[in-house]
Amino acid sequence: MLEKFQSYLKERLAITDEQAKEATSCLKSKTFKKGTVLLSPGDLRSDSYFINEGLLRYFSIDEKGKEHIIQFAPENWMVSDRNSSVFNEPSIFFIDAIENTEVLIVPSNFFADIQKLLPHILELNILMLHNSIRFMQKRINMLLSATAEERYLDFIKLYPNLTLRVPQWMIASYLGITPESLSRVRKDLAKKHFK
C-alpha cells in the first residue's frame, strides 16, 4: 500500500529501504469510488493526495456550468488545492475521481516533519515544484499560441496513457475547446493520415 510512494522517494533520493519505510510509516491510504467528489470550492483541506492507483482530476465549474480541467492526476502524481493546503484559504476548485482511486493522505507538514529522517526531502520538493512550473508555463504558452489541433497533438504526445484512459470530452475540457470541436479535430487528423 505504501510501496509506490516508497519507490517514488527511493528513485529520487539516495536513501535505504528502511528510511523509506520509516518516513512513510505514518501515512494512511483511502479509496474513492469513481465519481466521488473529494474537494469542492469553499472547502478547507490541509492534506494532499498521492495517487497509488486510479485517476483524479482538479477542475473548475464556471457560471454556465461548464467544467474546465486544470490538471489530471494519475498514479505517482500528487494533487491538492494549494489555496487550501498551503495558504489556508478556501479552495476555489474541485477534485473528483475519474476512476476508482486509492490515494495516500499526505498531511501538509509531511515534508517538514520527515526532514530529520530524509535530509534532502526539501530539495526534492523544490525540484518537483520547479518541474510543475515549467510544465505549466509550457501549457500556458500552448493556450496562448496554438490552435485546437496543435494543442491536441501536444497532449497525446505528452500524455499517451491519459489519451486512452480519459473520455474525450474531458480532454476537450483540458484543452479549452468543446467536445464537438475535438471530434472535428480528430476527424481532420484521421483524414490527413489516411491520405
Add this chain to the structure above:
Amino acid sequence: MLEKFQSYLKERLAITDEQAKEATSCLKSKTFKKGTVLLSPGDLRSDSYFINEGLLRYFSIDEKGKEHIIQFAPENWMVSDRNSSVFNEPSIFFIDAIENTEVLIVPSNFFADIQKLLPHILELNILMLHNSIRFMQKRINMLLSATAEERYLDFIKLYPNLTLRVPQWMIASYLGITPESLSRVRKDLAKKHFK
C-alpha cells in the same frame, strides 16, 4: 543595491539585518537597457534574476513571429528559465527588458548555499513556488474559461501597476488576444461605464 532583496528576505524570514547582509553579500547586480535580450531559446544559463528596478518579460515567439508573454517580472520578482536554470536543458523562451532594469544575479545554488546562514530559506522557497503555482493555475483557468473582456478585467485588478506601465499590445499578448481585440474590449468597457 542589495537593500531590496535584503528587505524581501527580512519580510519573509525572522532574521536580523546582519544575517540578511551576510546572506546576500556574494550577489552581484547588473543593469540592462530597455530592449536588451537577456536570454534566448537554446541558451543555457544557470542564474536567476531578482529585479531591483525596472521590468523584464518572459515570452515566446511562434512560427509566425508572434510574441506570447508567459510572465511579467517587475520589482521584487524573480525570473529565470527553469529548463535552463534548474534542469540544465536549453531554454525554450526569451527574457528581455521592457524598461531599463537593474537585476541581482542569483546563482542556481544560492538557496542551497545560504541554508546554514538562513535555516528556513528552503521552506520560504517552497512557499514561493507554491504561490507561483496557484497563480498559474488561476491563469490557466482564465485562459480555459473566460472571454477576452473577463481576462482583461482580471488582469487590471490583479496588476494595476503593470496596466499602466506596459504597452497595450503586450497586455494583449499576455491575455492571448490581438492588440486590435484589446482595443475594442477597452472601447466597449468605456461605453458601458459611461452609460
Add this chain to the structure above:
DNA sequence: CTAATTACTTAACATACATCAATGTTTAAC
C-alpha cells in the same frame, strides 16, 4: 438482456476574435 444513461459524431448556423489595411496619436531620436 434490456433500458437508460453517457459518450461521441455530424451538420447547420452563430459568434468572438483574428486579420488586413488605413488612419490617428503618442513617444523618442536627432
Add this chain to the structure above:
DNA sequence: GTTAAACATTGATGTATGTTAAGTAATTAG
C-alpha cells in the same frame, strides 16, 4: 522642434471554434 518610429484605434471582412440539435454508438444499471 521636427521627423520618424512605435503604439493605438477603427472598419471591413474572414475564420476557427462555439452552439444547438439530432442521431448513433457505447457503457452502465437494474
